[in-house]
Amino acid sequence: MICSDFHPFTKISDTLNLEQPVMNYFSEDVFEGEMAHARFYDEEIRKQMPRCLCRRYTIGEFTLVAIK
Structure with missing residues (x-):
């Protein structure tokens, strides 16, 4: 598994032109x-x-994972 640290805003806007899909912030889609x-x-x-x-x-x- 690779974890990348990106601002959550990139989920709803491709401001960095990463050519990644834009989705609902709460989406759990793969x-x-x-x-x-x-x-x-x-x-x-x-x-x-x-x-x-x-x-x-x-x-x-x-946060939920860290608390458990």
Whole structure:
């Protein structure tokens, strides 16, 4: 598992142009996306990289886990 630290606002707006889907802040959907930093490689290499499944957690969900 890879955890990335992004501001929760990126769930509802692609302000950083990461080409990631925009969704409801409370969505628990899992979506298919590119590996981290794939967009920095040439298109030919990028096509060969495997896709991954992603889910964005809210700060509240992390807090619940930390308390348990």
